[in-house]
Amino acid sequence: MVKAIDPTATILSIEDNEDLLELETFHLLKEGYKVIGATSTKGVESILEQENIDLMLVDRTLPRVEGSEFVSYLRDKGVTIPVMFVSAKDRDEEIEEGFLRGGDDYLRKPFNMKELLYRVKAILRRTNAIEHERLTARDIIMDFNTRKTYIDSQEIELTKLEFELLSLFIKNKNKALGREYLIQNIWNENEDIQKRTVNVTINRLKKKIDPHEDKEYIVPVRGIGYKFQ
Known part of the structure; x- marks a missing residue:
């Protein structure tokens, strides 16, 4: 008999504020998720090739490449992993830009950590239902x-x-x-x-x-x- 399915999701968080990245990681690990953290987009493509990522949390004000531009680049390459932007860019036109560039959800900074966890659970619930095959x-x-x-x-x-x-x-x-x-x-x-x-x-x-x-x-x-x- 095939052994039981492990429901643990793997989340990649790209956040250049190391204190916030540490805080996000702490709470996500507490919820039972596997977390991979990055402070820039450098090396992210290699991570996506080696790991089965279920969700990406992406800040937009990143060094090297702006977060939504990087997500747009990944979408053009065929990467379909769900993305939630976590960003201080909170004007209506900036949020619209985030969705147009491939975001699936958008959380404005500053935010309540419980709201982050609720949104993570909601996205994973939707995508797992679609991908169960x-x-x-x-x-x-x-x-x-x-x-x-x-x-x-x-x-x-x-x-x-x-x-x-x-x-x-x-x-x-x-x-x-x-x-x-x-x-x-x-x-x-x-x-x-x-x-x-x-x-x-x-x-x-x-x-x-x-x-x-x-x-x-x-x-x-x-x-x-x-x-x-």
């Missing part, structure tokens, strides 16, 4: 609500990239997928991604889901790419 193929179960993967009832640790790649293969079962197609759909047409990188990532995924090399979930298709069978 399971994908199955052969003895593989992929849970999109928890972002966990099970093979023959055993949990397999996959990175975010590997999870997306495996789900794309399963959704296109028995269909040959070319490397260019994979780059477009998994790496969002990143110009720095080469076909060799695709091969390396797929081989790493294959070792995780088929360590004994006896199930052959993903196989090469000569002249095209790979397919899940």
